[in-house]
Structure formats: C-alpha cells, structure tokens
Amino acid sequence: MGFGYFPAQVEGWYSGQLYPVLLTLRLWLTVWVPFSIGDLLYIFVSIYLIYKLIGSLLVIKKEGLKGVKLWRASAIILLVWISFKLLWGLNYDRLGAGHLLQIEQKAYSGAAVTSLVNELIDSLNSTRKQLSEAKIQVDTLPVGNPAPYFSWAQEAYQRAKTSYSFLPDKAPRVKATLFNPLADYVGFTGYFNPFTAEGQVRTDMPGLELPFVACHETAHMLGFASESEANLVGYLVATKSSNPYVRYSAYNEIFTYAQREQLSMMALQKDSVGFMGAVAQNRDRLDTLVKQDRKAVRRFFNRHRSSVAPIMSGVYEQYLFLNKQNAGLKSYDEVIGWLIDLKQKQLKK
Numbered sequence: 001m002g003f004g005y006f007p008a009q010v011e012g013w014y015s016g017q018l019y020p021v022l023l024t025l026r027l028w029l030t031v032w033v034p035f036s037i038g039d040l041l042y043i044f045v046s047i048y049l050i051y052k053l054i055g056s057l058l059v060i061k062k063e064g065l066k067g068v069k070l071w072r073a074s075a076i077i078l079l080v081w082i083s084f085k086l087l088w089g090l091n092y093d094r095l096g097a098g099h100l101l102q103i104e105q106k107a108y109s110g111a112a113v114t115s116l117v118n119e120l121i122d123s124l125n126s127t128r129k130q131l132s133e134a135k136i137q138v139d140t141l142p143v144g145n146p147a148p149y150f151s152w153a154q155e156a157y158q159r160a161k162t163s164y165s166f167l168p169d170k171a172p173r174v175k176a177t178l179f180n181p182l183a184d185y186v187g188f189t190g191y192f193n194p195f196t197a198e199g200q201v202r203t204d205m206p207g208l209e210l211p212f213v214a215c216h217e218t219a220h221m222l223g224f225a226s227e228s229e230a231n232l233v234g235y236l237v238a239t240k241s242s243n244p245y246v247r248y249s250a251y252n253e254i255f256t257y258a259q260r261e262q263l264s265m266m267a268l269q270k271d272s273v274g275f276m277g278a279v280a281q282n283r284d285r286l287d288t289l290v291k292q293d294r295k296a297v298r299r300f301f302n303r304h305r306s307s308v309a310p311i312m313s314g315v316y317e318q319y320l321f322l323n324k325q326n327a328g329l330k331s332y333d334e335v336i337g338w339l340i341d342l343k344q345k346q347l348k349k
C-alpha cells in the first residue's frame with residue numbers, strides 16, 4: 001500500500017501513537033476471556049468458508065461460472081487485507097526495534113558470531129547452575145499448567161520497562177492456543193492474531209520453551225511485526241528477568257540461532273576444519289546438564305515432527321515475502337546481526 005516508503009512516518013504516527021490505542025481497545029475486549037477469541041474466530045470463519053465454497057461449487061455446477069459473485073469475494077478479500085494492515089500489519093513498515101535501540105543490522109565476521117556463541121554458552125551454563133542450586137526443575141516435557149510461565153513473561157516485561165523506555169507500563173499477556181493438535185502439522189510454537197491482537201502459545205511442548213515463546217509473541221502484540229524484531233525484543237526482555245528459568249529459556253533459544261549461524265557461515269566458506277572445530281568446542285564448553293536439556297527438547301520435537309510441516313512453513317514463507325520480509329523464514333535468525341551490533345555498541349560505551 002506504499003507505506004513502506006514512509007517508515008519514519010509509520011513509526012511516529014502509526015506504531016508510536018495509533019497502534020497502542022488500537023491495541024488497548026482490543027485488550028479491553030479480550031483480556032477478560034481466558035481462552036483465545038481469535039482462535040474461535042478462525043474456527044467460525046473456516047466453517048463459514050467451507051460452507052460458502054460448497055455452495056459456490058453447487059452454483060457452478062448448475063449455472064456455470066457466471067452465477068458466482070466473484071466481485072463480492074474479491075471485495076471481502078480486499079477488506080480483510082485493509083483491516084489487517086490498519087489493525088497491525090502496518091508495523092511491518094515501521095523503523096522498528098533497531099531504530100528504538102539505535103542498533104543496525106550490519107555485515108559481521110565469523111569471529112563476531114563465535115564470540116556471541118561463546119557468550120551465550122557462558123550465560124546458559126551459569127543460569128543452569130542457578131536453577132540447579134535453587135532446585136528448580138527444567139521441563140523438557142509438556143507441563144500441566146502453562147499459566148505461571150505466561151505470568152513470568154509478563155513480569156519480565158514489567159521489569160524490562162526500566163531499561164527500555166519504549167515498552168508499555170503494563171505488558172499484555174499471551175494465551176494458550178486452542179490448536180495444540182494442529183501444532184505438529186503446521187509446525188508452530190506460537191502465533192499472533194492481527195485482528196484480535198492476541199498472542200497464542202502452543203502449550204503441549206516442553207515447558208522450557210514457554211517463557212521465550214511467550215516473550216516473543218508479546219513483542220508481536222506490542223507492534224514489533226517482523227520475526228527478527230520479535231526475537232530481539234523477546235530476548236532482551238527475557239534476559240532482564242529476575243527469574244533464571246525465563247533467562248535460561250531465552251539463552252537456549254538464541255544460542256540455537258547463533259550456533260546455526262556460526263556453522264552455516266563456516267559451511268558456506270567450505271571451512272570443514274573450522275566447522276568440526278566449532279561443533280567440538282561448543283560441545284566441550286556446554287555444561288553437561290545444558291546438553292541433557294537440549295537433547296531432551298530436541299528428542300521431543302523430533303518425535304513430533306510431521307511431513308506436513310515443511311509445506312506449511314512454505315505457506316508462511318510466502319506470507320513473509322508478501323510483507324516484505326525478504327529473508328523469509330531466515331528473518332528469525334537476523335536477530336544475530338542486531339545482537340552483535342548491540343554488543344559492540346555496549347563495549348564502546
């Protein structure tokens with residue numbers, strides 16, 4: 001819609017002023033309901049669409065294509081697209097978290113990624129030690145009640161507010177998805193509903209995943225549309241938490257991204273010696289308990305992996321391209337670029 005040419009205006013007028021109001025209005029409507037209204041909406045719309053599709057097919061059979069009101073379907077699609085853009089989607093065109101934090105996505109060296117990886121390993125090891133000392137169990141299997149984990153994410157936002165002034169006074173809370181049984185097929189851990197502004201989290205996955213995914217989805221609720229921004233804000237907030245479980249969850253997630261970037265850079269340069277060396281070094285540096293946790297979580301997702309997920313992630317990739325997220329699914333990994341720049345800026349201070 002051309003708004004991408006005016007990111008400063010979108011940042012100031014839409015993301016900075018109009019969107020917070022639109023969010024508050026929708027939170028008034030949804031916050032009282034313990035389940036996801038957006039999910040219910042999706043169910044009704046799906047049933048309606050199937051009903052309409054069958055109806056249209058019957059009309060085509062009887063009267064041919066001329067009987068179908070194509071203009072009406074097109075008008076509805078256009079209306080949905082405009083609502084999407086106005087209610088949230090314009091946040092894709094803003095200057096965003098990088099601008100607010102005064103950091104950039106610059107080209108970085110393999111050494112910079114390795115240094116970030118090592119730092120994350122140290123953080124993983126030390127928070128894991130704190131958890132063991134406090135006798136807090138790390139959930140590598142689904143938990144019975146996800147509610148406390150969602151509260152921890154909300155508390156993390158409250159605390160992070162003192163460090164990041166762009167965060168709101170009271171952060172919204174995510175909800176459990178109604179679509180857990182679909183998660184393996186679609187391949188999601190959480191998603192945001194741009195119409196109701198609710199963040200949903202898959203709850204039948206290892207409890208260790210919940211705090212970071214909740215922080216990531218909360219960032220989407222607050223208007224950080226791109227995946228890299230949601231990862232960045234989610235990570236910065238989670239690592240400010242006073243709860244070691246929340247920090248551990250975030251370090252674990254971002255370490256996965258950082259290690260993947262480290263290894264893929266070496267693979268691209270055909271540096272097989274460096275690749276094997278990095279794999280061995282990371283394995284040596286990681287605490288045994290951290291390795292155990294990560295292995296158990298990996299085992300859980302491997303057991304649940306379905307052959308449909310790659311098809312669905314292809315659909316989501318198209319959606320990301322449509323919203324100018326040119327890196328597609330790789331845009332999740334772009335958080336590494338932000339973090340390296342943030343680290344370098346902090347060192348200079």
Ligand SMILES: [Zn+2]
Pocket residue numbers: 216217220227230
């Ligand atoms: Zn996301």
